[in-house]
Amino acid sequence: MIKIGLEIHCQLTTIKSKLFCSCDSNHRKYKPNLNTCPICLGIPGTLPLINKNAIKKSLLLALALNCKIPEKTLFCRKNYFYPDLPKNFQITQFNMEDKHSSIGYEGHVAIENKIININRIQLEEDPGRINYVKISDKSKLTLIDYNRSGVSLVEIVTQPDFSNNVEIKEFLSYLSNLLIQLDISDPTLPGAMRTDVNISIDDHNKIELKNINSIHDLEKAVDFEIVRQSNFITRNLQIQQETRHWDEKRKITTLARRKEDEQDYRYIIEQDIPSITISPYLISKLKNKIPENIKSKKSHYMKFGISNQVLDTILSDLYYTRLFESAFDGQNAKNIANIIATDLIRYLNTDEKKSKSKLTATHLIRLSELIDTNKIKRDLIKNILRQAIVTGNSIDVILNELKLHKTLDEDKLSIIIDNVIESEHDLIKKININPNVINYLIGKIMKKAGNVQPKTIINLLNTKIKLNVKK
């Protein structure tokens, strides 16, 4: 049996300031190291000041995930040395001694046919970021940017209750929906939601996977790891307990460290933040904010007639999900979903391509309109999408450029058909006898009308012939 557990780190992107100082929570919009202060740089003598909004937002999430809420909570220091960690410890939460330290614990979420148990939800600070810059073939520069240092992260730890990718995707899509609906986080921002995975098969050792940046990659990483571990088992090899990194380029997992190299984090209580009492009043106030029944995205969109497979493709990727939801108006759901899942996915298949793409939801909305009114050939969509991705021009501009736009409206087409019927009066009589006649007629019409969907011609032609025959 395959057992998979998730550790999801999610930035509280909707609060104004960092977890322990007044620097901007939205660290993405600053030049390196300009969103910092003595507190988030760990300058000697500074003290962390707890952001009450971060407590409230993470509590809201804990309640929405049906967690128990501790009466009192506190913070701990996770001690380890790393250049992106200005204090060389991270302020986080960790149960120690007889003291409880989390925002919520023992929660659960129902996904299709299954309950996923939540182990704990905790609040912690994000470290800074390290950028490696190649300065020559031989040497590279390590640059540290502390803009992210101290941003609020909520960590959701599940029990190993998942057994496949479908369940993981279902859960993550539910979770991101929840984060957006409760205004806790925008998980589509780059790096706002990061997931680590634990995988074990039967009673063999578990493997931890880190460094996975999208749900799309998560799926690949899980599949890869299941195959890798199964091969070990069939060959009777011992699976070592270890942490592995997902190599995004090579699409494989690589060894990061063995269990014996695991760090000892030497947790101690963070005494600079006195223990926090969570009042029943606050809990009941927050509970009122949670909509009674948040359905999972999938079951919601299933109602619009989108196929299971198409939905899975879209919802497994935050970029596609975001695009789909921005273009979505109910009526166009099926068209938009099909464009994304069958056409767009061919061109935007890496994070790099996605981030460079100039295509927006507006393009998809217009495309869907044109499909609905039969003003565009279904098989030309790929061409148009390719242009939109590169140029960002509007669909109509692209159509003009490609000269694919219908030059005729239906009135003009109608006249052309009438003329052909009249000139081929004798042939029309044989239409029921010889099936080639209709094809001949269509060909003749198309020569005069240009690029018109054959379907449109057939429909119009048939109606006119019926009328003509009756005459």
Place this chain on the structure above:
Amino acid sequence: MNSKITISQYVESVKNGDFTVEEFSLQILENINKFEKKLHSYISINDDIIKQAKMIDLKIKSQEKLGQCMGVPISIKDNICIHGIKTTCGSKLLKNFIAPYDATVISKLKKEDAIFVGKTNMDEFAMGSTTEFSAYGLSRNPWNVDYVPGGSSGGSAVSVSSSESLCSLGSDTGGSIRNPASFCSVVGLKPTYGLISRFGLISYANSMEQIGPMTKTVKDAAFLLNIIAGIDSKDNTTVYNNNENYLSNLDIDLKNKKIGIISEMMGKDADKKVLNATYEAISKFEELGAKCDFISFNTVNYALAAYYIITSAEAGSNLARFDNVIYGGFKLDANGYDFNTYISKIRKNFGKEVIRRMIIGGFIPSSGYVGRYFIKALKIKSKLIMELNKILNNFDVVLSPTVPVMPFKFGEKQDSLSMYLIDLNTVLSNLTGTPAISIPFKFDNGLPIGMQLMTKAMQEKLLLQFAYALEKITNINNIPSIN
């Protein structure tokens, strides 16, 4: 002009126009010139003292509104940040660290027009009881320069005692204010945990330490406490103190007040001279009408072990940031090193006492040992808080010698353990978060002996009242003739 006066006398004199702030500052600078080579109170001295004094004089002349310090020259322990000024913590690791902000206590003193004379010498990162562990050389006891001044706020105590400043701020993690206060015969107050903002105090063991005043008299300590105490939005651990006025109503009748003496704090390791002095102090209090009783407090025997375990663990974490990445005084090209090698090279620049405690601090909370040492120590801490509270339900204050031994000569105590035993009586108030004060009591062969009073959290007023009564009845000469 006499530079050996108290804050109250100073403020009165400046008000009366007996002397100007500039004249007094010049006198302090003269004392520094005279004694500093011998005593070494300071790591750095403010170059702008006279300029700042002149400005305050100008304010007085033009009858501008003036803060209540009126130019009081105060020295500051070198682990408290003053904006734009080097703050070394007595360590090479911070030899080039210029604080980019003011500690809250500093902002408060600036607002009251205090003048900062300089940054005082200390054991590196406040780890030590003699100031011998400063990376900038040792300080000497003004009462006998062959003797240690105590520590870690040794420079502060020396500066006050020798009138190289009028008063000082120190910090106390396990006795670092009271111990040098006792050895140098000044008043030293370790306030309740949370009474004074620690924002701007470079952490050593953040669950234990407090900034506190070191002064010539109890009244002066109350004066400074009035200025620096109170809740602070920059320190989540501070508590509301009801805007208590610690200066008012200091003189009370001790009749029928109850004083407890913990037998364990007067044990077999204590010096006979110190014990005899304590018995004298008991008699003095009884003369004033107080009732003194000996009590047993067994858990105190574990206090020192618990203290060193907890402080080392916290130190290991607090000092981890000194890795030369964001700040640091070392030119060491990171090129070619992995991060861990790089920082271990840098960390070799810590002094041996700091390294000793960092090693202990790394070991104590490590998995497999955390239960054996760290968690037990925390349990002892909780037990001490509970039991001391019970005792203080029956007694107004607890009396003990501040330090169980007499001041000693440099190099006399070689092994760490006998050095740690010096803190036997002071660590209790840090572990329990309660206030404690050391008051000069007597001299033996020209060396000072201090008495310590402790009471319940937030009862600084009561503590100061008892201290004031003892000070009044002993009335000892506090001015050393520096040889």
